[in-house]
Amino acid sequence: MDTNIANSNLKSEDYFINMGPQHPATHGVLRLLLTIDGEIIKKVEPDLGYIHRSIEKMSERDSYQQIVHLTDRMDYLSSHINNEAVCLTVENALEIEVPERVKVIRTIIGELTRIASHCLWWGVMGMDVGALTTYFYGFRDREMINDIFEETCGARLTMNYNIPGGLMFDIHPNFVKRTKEFVAHFKTKIPEYDKLLTGNVIFQKRMKGVGILSKEDAISFGASGPVARGSGYSCDVRKYYPYSALDKVTFNEALKTDGDSLARYEVRIQEMWESLSIIEQLIDNIPEGDYKVATKAVIKLPKGEFYQKVETARGELGVFINSTGTKNPYRLKFRSPGFSNLSLLNHIAVGGKIGDLVASMATLDLVIPDIDR
Amino acid sequence: MTNEALQNLINGWIPLLEFTEEGSQFLNISVKPEHFHQLMEQLKSNSETNFDYLFCVTGMDWGKDLGVIYHLESTTHRHIIVVKVKTEDRENPTFDTVSDIWKTAEFHEREVFDFFGIKFNNHPNMERLFLTDEWEGFPLRKDYVDEVNMVIK
Numbered sequence: 001m002d003t004n005i006a007n008s009n010l011k012s013e014d015y016f017i018n019m020g021p022q023h024p025a026t027h028g029v030l031r032l033l034l035t036i037d038g039e040i041i042k043k044v045e046p047d048l049g050y051i052h053r054s055i056e057k058m059s060e061r062d063s064y065q066q067i068v069h070l071t072d073r074m075d076y077l078s079s080h081i082n083n084e085a086v087c088l089t090v091e092n093a094l095e096i097e098v099p100e101r102v103k104v105i106r107t108i109i110g111e112l113t114r115i116a117s118h119c120l121w122w123g124v125m126g127m128d129v130g131a132l133t134t135y136f137y138g139f140r141d142r143e144m145i146n147d148i149f150e151e152t153c154g155a156r157l158t159m160n161y162n163i164p165g166g167l168m169f170d171i172h173p174n175f176v177k178r179t180k181e182f183v184a185h186f187k188t189k190i191p192e193y194d195k196l197l198t199g200n201v202i203f204q205k206r207m208k209g210v211g212i213l214s215k216e217d218a219i220s221f222g223a224s225g226p227v228a229r230g231s232g233y234s235c236d237v238r239k240y241y242p243y244s245a246l247d248k249v250t251f252n253e254a255l256k257t258d259g260d261s262l263a264r265y266e267v268r269i270q271e272m273w274e275s276l277s278i279i280e281q282l283i284d285n286i287p288e289g290d291y292k293v294a295t296k297a298v299i300k301l302p303k304g305e306f307y308q309k310v311e312t313a314r315g316e317l318g319v320f321i322n323s324t325g326t327k328n329p330y331r332l333k334f335r336s337p338g339f340s341n342l343s344l345l346n347h348i349a350v351g352g353k354i355g356d357l358v359a360s361m362a363t364l365d366l367v368i369p370d371i372d373r
Numbered sequence: 374m375t376n377e378a379l380q381n382l383i384n385g386w387i388p389l390l391e392f393t394e395e396g397s398q399f400l401n402i403s404v405k406p407e408h409f410h411q412l413m414e415q416l417k418s419n420s421e422t423n424f425d426y427l428f429c430v431t432g433m434d435w436g437k438d439l440g441v442i443y444h445l446e447s448t449t450h451r452h453i454i455v456v457k458v459k460t461e462d463r464e465n466p467t468f469d470t471v472s473d474i475w476k477t478a479e480f481h482e483r484e485v486f487d488f489f490g491i492k493f494n495n496h497p498n499m500e501r502l503f504l505t506d507e508w509e510g511f512p513l514r515k516d517y518v519d520e521v522n523m524v525i526k
Contacts, residue, residue, distance in 0.1 A: 221477045303396060
């Protein structure tokens with residue numbers, strides 16, 4: 001045995017560690033298999049399927065009204081928008097025109113959902129990089145939105161408020177008043193977020209230049225939502241393919257060109273302002289009228305293929321339905337934003353440190369049931 | 374580009390393409406597996422089509438045929454196209470990978486393999502993604518039966 005260490009060539013070896021499936025920074029049951037050399041990441045392999053419920057297979061069994069309920073359980077932080085996606089697909093296929101009132105209410109609640117989701121993301125994102133306080137601030141404001149949802153939809157998270165043809169029931173009499181209260185309240189709170197976290201030197205150093213994604217790679221990896229827009233790729237479905245009442249409002253698409261974690265962070269902060277502006281433009285002008293149009297008890301879609309894109313808080317959700325004309329879809333596919341966004345994690349993490357992986361992953365804003373479906 | 378212009382342009386590239394807009398809001402192209410990779414490469418690289426954003430990959434079991442549906446969009450021209458490729462071979466269905474053209478396909482093709490058993494040539498990591506390696510069968514195929522876990526109506 002060579003005991004002369006000074007003369008021997010010290011070789012480093014690859015080392016494998018598991019991150020998850022119960023790691024706090026993965027926010028759900030995602031397992032990452034890391035190949036590391038010292039503290040430098042050489043490879044990140046996601047291991048999926050811990051909470052796969054086969055929603056696509058279940059959809060082939062269920063009626064279109066039932067499928068709406070399953071979508072809540074994908075990206076549970078965008079549950080209203082997921083419901084809307086399926087309803088829009090069915091309504092377009094049947095050529096049903098829903099009342100203006102429905103469109104406006106759907107958009108307002110959709111934007112409230114986006115803010116609530118970003119609040120939660122902001123809270124846990126701060127926590128991931130060591131700022132525990134943000135969690136309480138984010139949840140404090142999200143709570144107000146959940147209360148509004150509870151009053152109008154009857155649930156705080158999986159709301160099930162959309163049905164094909166309109167809404168389950170009309171808005172609560174308090175809805176407009178409480179939403180306005182929230183908008184006024186939250187306008188004073190986003191600057192507080194900036195003060196607490198955005199300008200913090202330690203936070204900036206953790207985020208700046210970390211997990212860089214170029215615009216070309218963002219497109220090639222099928223990125224969407226704030227992840228893609230942080231890389232300067234303009235892809236807001238609300239702008240390019242407006243649905244519900246989004247063609248009646250004006251807002252700016254949040255875009256940053258740096259492509260690092262800080263850019264993705266700033267895009268989401270900017271999006272909260274834009275969502276507030278959309279709500280303000282609509283909340284005083286909710287048209288009178290019915291909250292749904294009558295549909296048949298058994299919905300049968302015509303033969304053919306139907307596709308609908310919507311912008312959830314995480315990016316582009318696509319619903320693809322292949323119908324043979326029966327009461328169930330022959331095949332239903334959900335193109336989930338989180339699945340494509342996760343696929344680029346290896347790309348942005350390689351060469352960085354484990355701590356940077358946590359920061360990058362936090363700005364991808366992954367929701368695991370959305371990936372596993 | 375309009376669907377008609379797209380069809381006229383693409384039709385000359387590769388033999389035996391079938392175009393249809395029936396029952397879909399997009400232009401659909403059916404392509405033979407042997408010409409599939411060439412078509413996809415050209416759809417991306419041609420500056421007039423420039424389909425650089427592959428946003429949806431759907432495995433399909435049409436009963437007799439197995440296949441894959443690709444939804445493509447151009448971020449410069451903002452047109453959308455659907456490419457379908459299918460095979461009658463249910464024992465060993467194989468297509469060429471497009472993960473060399475769009476990086477996102479690597480994940481999506483693994484999902485298709487996991488649930489439909491469709492293999493992709495030259496894929497860097499052709500393994501199951503969600504299910505365990507020991508899992509028998511491919512659950513999203515129409516002839517898949519699991520009497521214990523499946524709710525059959």
